[in-house]
Amino acid sequence: MKHIIEEYGYKALQYASSRGVPELINNIVAFMYRMRGLKTLPENVLITAGSQQALDLITRLFVNPGEVVIVEEPSYILALHVLRLRGAKVVGVAIDRHGLRIDLLETTIKKLRREGEKIKLVYTMPLFQNPTGVSMSFERRKYLLELSEEHDLLIVEDDAYAFLGFDDSMIPALASEDQFGRVIYVSTFSKILSPGLRVGYLIAQEDVITKLSVVKQVIDLGSSTLSQLIAAKAIEKNVIERNIAYIRKLYRVKKDLMVEALDEMLPKGIWRSDPGGGFYVWVKLNRNIDTEDILNLSNKRGVLFTPGKRFCVNQVPCKDAMRLSFSNPPENSIRVGIQILGDILRCKVR
């Protein structure tokens, strides 16, 4: 912050273009190519107040009340809320350990079309999905892009956790494989620098960016100039890439601690995801238990998680699931927390 004020003076405290400050946009273009294999141009980038705002802007532009948006089941809670607030008809399609079930997506699209529904968007998190941590296989990614062309659909790729893989491999963004111009790419600095800066971005066709920047201007006149310059500097000075290398290791250790504890301490017959990155493990109890009730008990003993129902359109199959987060708790409390959950569950499933 000090560097920014010294370098830019009052400019850092002024309004900027509602598309975003050029320093940040240019650095994102280079960063995207390096980190996500995504070739883009400054005119295809819009800076947003976190990726949450990107999701909101896209929804406002493309979705009218009553129109269909297809989401993964389970999906990111606050994306579901954005869609509901807009009055969208949200339809869930199941995921498995290879990501979104594209075969089911295809049947769902055909069925909706037969019923005369207008499908506006397909919202997906191809890498390290929130809440399950699973990623979409290469075959499914290809199939999804083909389907979007065949059925004239727009895909929203939310790439929030993509930088946080537990190994060093870089799986390129879905948008980098999109030859048809059907993917709107959304990402954020929240998970790799600081959520408090509220800086995210979206990458799309130029005409879409122009329309979205008008919507953004109406809403907030543009994101914080100071925050944007800080993010731009953090890219330029390699702060972000160094941080990514550091947090990947840190989260891997925490993830390992959590899954080991789950395998050891939870009752048998429970399914858990095997996240390749991100913040979360998804646990399915495979029993007639509502995890909201488990949360009431675990909360009293200092353990919090998010009950599965909250991530789902069709809540019944998600009732016995829970999202556990390993990113925030310190290493030495992860095992203790899982032990408490294990104790509670053993009493319930007996």
Ligand SMILES: Cc1ncc(COP(=O)(O)O)c(C=O)c1O
């Ligand atoms: C999948 C996903 N998308 C978007 C967001 C929004 O984050 P932000 O607005 O901080 O970029 C989050 C936050 O947790 C998220 O998990």
